[in-house]
Amino acid sequence: MILYVVFLVIIRYMGTKLYIKTYGCQMNEYDSQKTLEILKQDPTVEETSNPEDADIILLNTCSIREKAEEKVYSELGRLRKLKIENPNLKIGVGGCVASQEGKNIFKRAPYVDLIFGPQTIHKVPSLLSKKNKIEAVDVSFPIEEKFDALPAPEATGTSSFVSIMEGCSKYCSFCVVPYTRGDEVSRKPEQIFDEVARLIEQGVSEIVFVGQNVNSYEYSFNGRMLRLSDLIEVTGSIDGVERIRYTTSHPLDMTDDLIEVYGHVPQLVSHLHLPVQSGSNSILTRMKRNYSRELYIDVIEKLKLVRPNIKVSSDFIVGFPGETDADFQQTMNLIEEVQFDASFSFIYSARPGTPASKLHDATPLAEKKERLNILQNRMDELQTFYSDALAGTIQRCLVTGISRKNIKQLQARTECNRVVNFDFQNINILGKLVDINITKAYQRSLVGTILNSEELQSA
Numbered sequence: 001m002i003l004y005v006v007f008l009v010i011i012r013y014m015g016t017k018l019y020i021k022t023y024g025c026q027m028n029e030y031d032s033q034k035t036l037e038i039l040k041q042d043p044t045v046e047e048t049s050n051p052e053d054a055d056i057i058l059l060n061t062c063s064i065r066e067k068a069e070e071k072v073y074s075e076l077g078r079l080r081k082l083k084i085e086n087p088n089l090k091i092g093v094g095g096c097v098a099s100q101e102g103k104n105i106f107k108r109a110p111y112v113d114l115i116f117g118p119q120t121i122h123k124v125p126s127l128l129s130k131k132n133k134i135e136a137v138d139v140s141f142p143i144e145e146k147f148d149a150l151p152a153p154e155a156t157g158t159s160s161f162v163s164i165m166e167g168c169s170k171y172c173s174f175c176v177v178p179y180t181r182g183d184e185v186s187r188k189p190e191q192i193f194d195e196v197a198r199l200i201e202q203g204v205s206e207i208v209f210v211g212q213n214v215n216s217y218e219y220s221f222n223g224r225m226l227r228l229s230d231l232i233e234v235t236g237s238i239d240g241v242e243r244i245r246y247t248t249s250h251p252l253d254m255t256d257d258l259i260e261v262y263g264h265v266p267q268l269v270s271h272l273h274l275p276v277q278s279g280s281n282s283i284l285t286r287m288k289r290n291y292s293r294e295l296y297i298d299v300i301e302k303l304k305l306v307r308p309n310i311k312v313s314s315d316f317i318v319g320f321p322g323e324t325d326a327d328f329q330q331t332m333n334l335i336e337e338v339q340f341d342a343s344f345s346f347i348y349s350a351r352p353g354t355p356a357s358k359l360h361d362a363t364p365l366a367e368k369k370e371r372l373n374i375l376q377n378r379m380d381e382l383q384t385f386y387s388d389a390l391a392g393t394i395q396r397c398l399v400t401g402i403s404r405k406n407i408k409q410l411q412a413r414t415e416c417n418r419v420v421n422f423d424f425q426n427i428n429i430l431g432k433l434v435d436i437n438i439t440k441a442y443q444r445s446l447v448g449t450i451l452n453s454e455e456l457q458s459a
């Protein structure tokens with residue numbers, strides 16, 4: 001006991017180095033940032049990017065696919081060595097693997113000290129102060145408590161995530177999220193606007209509303225049901241908000257009010273990530289997506305009437321149980337019909353406890369890999385086609401930081417989130433919208449020259 005107190009006193013005196021590693025989706029990135037802010041309320045805590053220097057290591061994990069989960073256990077295997085070298089090191093596992101596996105993590109990795117779920121990040125300081133191994137992963141935990149416990153947000157750049165809801169109640173038959181993050185809960189609008197205002201004050205100019213399924217946001221406020229369209233409309237009227245994005249959304253919740261808002265909120269970007277998963281109606285039914293290919297196309301057509309230049313990206317799952325070659329062809333046809341500008345695509349991974357994991361799956365892995373290859377090659381072509389088409393045009397871009405490749409260059413993002421590197425010396429334009437003449441398109445980035453450079457140089 002005495003030794004433990006001495007340890008705490010020494011740690012306090014020396015400062016506590018915290019290393020957080022994040023896996024998976026934008027919600028995990030948000031939760032990691034919030035966990036950092038919560039722990040940094042103790043002024044002795046500082047972040048480190050080197051796990052070997054750390055006194056506390058937290059892994060914010062993802063269990064969406066088996067591979068993601070295995071990555072966590074491999075990382076824990078590596079951390080075991082650090083724990084042997086430094087028995088005072090505290091190792092914590094948070095996120096969706098923690099939700100799914102709970103105390104089993106202690107069995108597989110007995111050197112882990114604490115386990116917490118996405119809903120209980122605000123409990124991390126108290127869990128860390130416990131001497132014994134401890135777990136708090138309750139997904140039915142009142143989400144309001146988490147949001148109420150968050151400190152004022154700290155901007156980390158010109159673009160910032162703002163969580164507007166947690167969890168998901170769609171229960172797609174393949175997806176583990178409703179079990180690991182719980183049912184959908186929308187956040188109080190006053191908290192959302194307060195967070196937006198504080199971020200804008202700190203120089204943020206792009207707000208990205210995040211959640212598992214943001215367009216199902218609903219909050220009863222003064223007798224009226226507020227939806228995502230209302231949040232966008234109000235945010236668009238706040239001085240200093242140059243751009244608004246949201247992710248991720250579900251095709252079934254692309255209601256007319258949300259489509260109409262593209263007509264009168266210019267800050268809302270002409271780019272939408274709208275995961276379709278498959279182009280085959282029979283697979284969509286078995287995935288329990290509750291929409292048809294026709295509904296998806298209809299949504300995009302309606303959006304194009306309001307924003308003719310809108311670009312759409314998607315997620316795809318190939319090799320869902322029972323997917324035939326003809327089903328896969330339907331997905332490829334949809335890609336041709338919609339002409340997506342980017343995508344994330346995955347081979348179906350059976351997740352424990354989901355209805356799809358009980359379906360008979362006869363397609364050999366080699367065939368699934370082949371399908372994924374075909375899809376990804378076509379999507380690479382389309383992505384390159386869209387990037388090439390930007391060369392020679394002038395794009396309105398948000399200046400986001402210093403270029404990663406060349407510190408003499410700045411970096412900006414187009415509406416469709418492509419990176420543009422350009423020569424410029426004055427960092428006062430960070431967070432501003434500027435016009436850039438795109439001169440060259442590479443596979444992953446663009447190069448350009450800024451317009452009005454003399455005027456902006458003296459800004």
Ligand code: SAH
Pocket residue numbers: 025064065174175176177211212213247248249275277315316317346347348349350351
């Ligand atoms: N709306 C959510 C989507 C959840 S997961 C969000 O973006 O936060 C992100 C993507 O992972 C899904 O769109 C889907 O394409 C993929 N995915 C989910 N479960 C999967 C599984 N069991 N196997 C393969 N891919 C999966």
Ligand code: F3S
Pocket residue numbers: 168169170171172175176177178212213250
């Ligand atoms: Fe998962 Fe479907 Fe929700 S993919 S996050 S259950 S919309």
